[in-house]
Amino acid sequence: MVTKSDTEPVQVEIFPSRFLTPETAQRLLNEIYSGGGIVRIMIQGPNLPKTITYGPGKGTPIDENRDLLIELGGQAFELRVKVGRIRLELEGEEHLKGVQEACERALPFSFRIKRGRFFRDFSTITDYAKYGRNIEDRRLLGLVDPKAKKEKSLAVLSDEVNKSNEER
């Protein structure tokens, strides 16, 4: 069940001054998630390939980038990027303070929180090609790279209080 809020959804971007380790990312995401009011979360950062992509060592496995699991909302998913920024859609302005406090609790270094529009709310030609005319859940728009496999890069978390989508 999606909780209804009196105010319009707001979008924010959390920009830490350092890249996050999977442990810190998990701690931060859990703090944010437990605060409630999340519509969707997107995690962005540089890619962590599983093998060397070019050069003399091409194809050599990179063990450090394997099995970077994050557990959030009772669901585990694999981290495929170094967490550099987190974009959130919140149900309303009343949740902003909670996000700020969650960051202060979870991050041992400075960060910035920026308010803006980070997810598109209209369907592009690529979205049309991928999802068709009647997109089942409009929260997918702008959340996942259209070329990415949805099953790999999207986690749907839900409980009695709220329902949200999680990318990567």
Added chain:
Amino acid sequence: MAYTPQFYPGNTSVGINRRKHMSGNIEKLRDVPEADVVTIMGHRAPGADYPSTHPPLKEIGEPKCPVRELVAPTSGAATGDRVRYNQFADSMYFAPSIPYWRSYWAAINCRGCDPGTLSGRQIIEARERDLEAYTKKLMDSEMTDVALCSMRGCTVHGHSLRLEENGMMFDMLARTEMGKDGNIYYVKDQVGIPLDKKANVGKPMSEAEAKKRTTIFRVDGVAFGGKTGARKFDEALEALHHMWEYRSKWGFRPE
């Protein structure tokens, strides 16, 4: 009176450091074993013979040439070594050296090498044994901070990215790691192939130390110019603005 070459102007710490790098008068901070340097470079196994591309110069007999008589070949050239490379990436978060200064250092102080400067990385090509000596000098000196600089033959990006939580420059291939003892270890060679044995390259500089030794002008360190920051509007900046103005207006004509 003997001539002393003059390099970079300016009295800020960055100006002084830039002069040091260019002149080659750099401080030795650590002693990375030669075998480790060779292993990290990954071109040959430590202790193995140097493969050659041609016989020693003495054997092939050079043509009579006044320049060849004047200039003694480097040991790598004399023995016919292969040309190999090292490539370093330096973080923009106050790494001691930056690509241009690595190139200045190499071009001024290293014989028989070909430095190449790119935006976030710098490559030096030279005969193998000469290159190994140059690389060791680089890794031992204050031009390298082991957390903010690393040897990356491919997948070099990291220069303009934020640092990791432990203060190391981000590396997609995870070539270096910080040990529990606080030392930085190379676990892979410069192209990402795992090493048999980790190579300890020592402890990283503190943030204050890196800021003291950096050759990077930054607004949160020593600012390059403008109304705020430590740098005075000195002769170098005036000359630079003069060139920039003339270049913008009608192409560079230093008149």
